[in-house]
Amino acid sequence: MNLTVYPQAPFAVDSGKLTFLQTNNPKFYSTIVLGCKNLDKIIISENDEILELSSHLAYLGNGIDNVDLITAFKTKLEIEVIENLTESERQRLFQLDREVKSIFLGAAYLEELPLAIDDEWNLKKMAKYCGINILTSSMDNPYDIIKVIIKLYHKFYPKKLMVLNGLFNYLNSSQINDLIQMIKALDLYVLILDFSADFRKELADKCRYYRVDSDFVRFNY
Template sequence: MKLTYYGYQPFDVQPGEITVLATAAPKIYHDLVIGLRDDMDTVRLASDDFELLKHSQASHWYGDPVLEIDLNKIFQRKLQDLFLKSLSEKQVVQLTDDWQRIITQILGDSYLLDVPLNVPETPALAKLVKLSGLQLEESVNREPYGILETLIKTLVELNDQKMVVLTNISHYLQVPRLKMLRKVVATTYLPVLDIEFSENRQKDYFKECRYHFIDHDFILW
């Protein structure tokens, strides 16, 4: 995929890699953020064959790992749907039978009230899964690396191949953690873009990533 910002050659964002677009220029950072977050024309996305792509079709904005990403808010419903699709016919029958036994038990205990009670219908399995609150463990939301690793792994499970757009991951990850994240990304087909606001070049920190830096004077390094 190619990302174009006016005045510069297109930036390649390749699957299985972390591409970093860092800048010390507030205007450029602003343009990149609103372009990718709010689907504005300050940034253009295109295929490797230079076919223009709509942002919503080609990328997902996730932003700041700590301030913006709530994994369960983003993925809970999708993971519940995936869980249901992953069940074998035998497992569906077993879960349905188990739920029917619970209903039978409830009705069996309804004598505790001196009024006639009944369960009008057995809820669909999808509704039962939703009522269960099935979700990612809260522990993965407690520290930045866990958030990012789980984000990538969840997108792989969901077979979502859109570009992952993050911001300022250098604020949260030390070099060993960044290396671990890069290795996770390298095992996937996901293109990952990190937009950084930084006064100085961080080429050494991002040495294992595809790194670009635009300074205060709008010069690309």
């Protein structure tokens, strides 16, 4: 997969190998960040075919400031849970639904009012009632949040290019190494943007590393 920001040549992003794009050029950095965020003025392509940005790119920022990145998967998680139910589990939930509605209906008759209870059995409503969600309070540090977000995208959008930036304000070298290994194990497309002039030799040895300097000169490592 290639990401193009004119007038630069395409930046190759391989699955399973972290791609690191560093620059200390404010104009270039803002162009690529806003392009990924707004899905505008950049191009994603593969095998010379231009891909639709909304279907193939997900801008995640630093993955920490925006809790909606996790809560946005709530509905998908509910559907996943429902699809994994066995037939016996579905029958038991149907019986429980009848019992719960019978209790409420009995209480309604005590008031001698012409009330009715919806007799429809809806697994989606039952799952939503249970409040299935990711327990973010159990995440002790920013890296835990980033791992969960990446795993969610791997599960539901495995072929999307994930673009993150500003991670080095939150991760230590050990966590960065773990992130590189996780991307390899899950075979993901991940691009990290970094606004800095500091060459990171340890990343050049392990990642696809690009650098664009203040004069728009590009270096490939």
